[in-house]
Amino acid sequence: MPKSTDTTPSGTVAAETAATSRADAEQTLRVGVIGCGYWGPNIIRNFASIENCELRTICDADEDRLDAIQRRYPAVSVETDAAALMDGSLDAVAICTPIRFHYPMAKAALEAGMHVFVEKPMTDSSATARELVELAADKKRALMVDHTFVYSGPVRKIRSIIDDGQLGDLLYFDSVRINLGLFQQDANVVWDLAPHDVSIMDYLLQREPKGVSAIGSVHFGDQEDMAYMTVRFDGPLLAHFHVNWLAPVKIRKTVIGGSQQMIVYDDLEPTDRVKVYDKGVSVNVDDSERRRVLIDYRTGDMFAPKIDKTEPLFAACSHFADCALNGNTPLTDGEAGLRVVRILEAAQESIAKSGAEVTL
Ligand SMILES: NC(=O)c1ccc[n+]([C@@H]2O[C@H](COP(=O)([O-])OP(=O)(O)OC[C@H]3O[C@@H](n4cnc5c(N)ncnc54)[C@H](O)[C@@H]3O)[C@@H](O)[C@H]2O)c1
Structure with missing residues (x-):
């Protein structure tokens, strides 16, 4: 096996x-x-x-x-x-x-x-x-x-980009960690796989989460083998996690949205694991005509920073x-x-309550 x-x-x-x-x-x-x-x-x-x-x-x-x-x-x-x-x-x-x-x-x-x-x-x-x-x-x-x-080159690099203010206001953190894999005996997919993404989020966002909602499914055995978790913060910042042991392919991808720039981190990429996109949305209010909101899309360059390989x-x-x-x-x-365990525990509780939010 x-x-x-x-x-x-x-x-x-x-x-x-x-x-x-x-x-x-x-x-x-x-x-x-x-x-x-x-x-x-x-x-x-x-x-x-x-x-x-x-x-x-x-x-x-x-x-x-x-x-x-x-x-x-x-x-x-x-x-x-x-x-x-x-x-x-x-x-x-x-x-x-x-x-x-x-x-x-x-x-x-x-x-x-x-x-x-x-x-x-x-x-x-x-x-x-x-x-x-x-x-x-x-x-x-x-x-x-x-x-x-948290000790990996890509995650350290992303943290320094966030700390430099390059992303602007943080909008969301969205991660997918799926593959076809072994069912653990004493842990469901939330406790087995999500600690990675939750700890990455904890390190990168440095924000206090306010609530967790999650749904999960048991297809084989007696433990959840797939789950979708959402972590809410004060304001519009949102984090989402998709963990799954039943996927036909392995995906390890995180997208971090900012008001100025956005990052795609693909841990399976042989090179250029972190890509920073100078893309975003700018919103203008047109005062001349009944305060219409005008949305504009900005599509600039992409760059892939050098990553420490230790x-x-x-x-x-x-x-x-x-x-x-x-x-x-x-x-x-x-x-x-403890911060990570609190989120996993709240996700587990929310799964038992069919996705109702658990306040942290
Ligand atoms: N940081 C990471 O990237 C990462 C990756 C994989 C696993 N893990 C973690 O590592 C831990 C172990 O996972 P694993 O996949 O290696 O499990 P495993 O089942 O393959 O290995 C656990 C080992 O512990 C031994 N063991 C069990 N009870 C024991 C006891 N009472 N005294 C002494 N030895 C005992 C078992 O015989 C076994 O050899 C888990 O907490 C898992 O979440 C972390």
């Missing part, structure tokens, strides 16, 4: 994060990784390659998976019980297990005084996500969620090590994880 529908951003990353961590770090972060299924080996590979990290222990409940991993990393010790990693011999742990284990494992690690890097979504409820945020603050430990795309997960893991060693707050900290 093909493995998860949830794929590595094929994009790139902000290399400066890694560069800073290398320059600043004098100590070494002793890291353990829990979960080496589909995604865990990518986390293991990256922590193993970061200069100021020492990958010490890998844990998986499945011994066959551990055997396969240990052949690649013979110097690393292996464990089948995650509790063994909380004995004080490690500074940090990365949790790459199914979602239902994120909260109990992150909680145990923070209580043991460790820094925590946890896969997306941070937990399966806002109550547990909030608890982890408070615990990390109390213990003064870094809590970082792997919102991998692996996003390398930047994410390096950033985590940097934050843990230097006492800095991660870009995708527990608060960011």
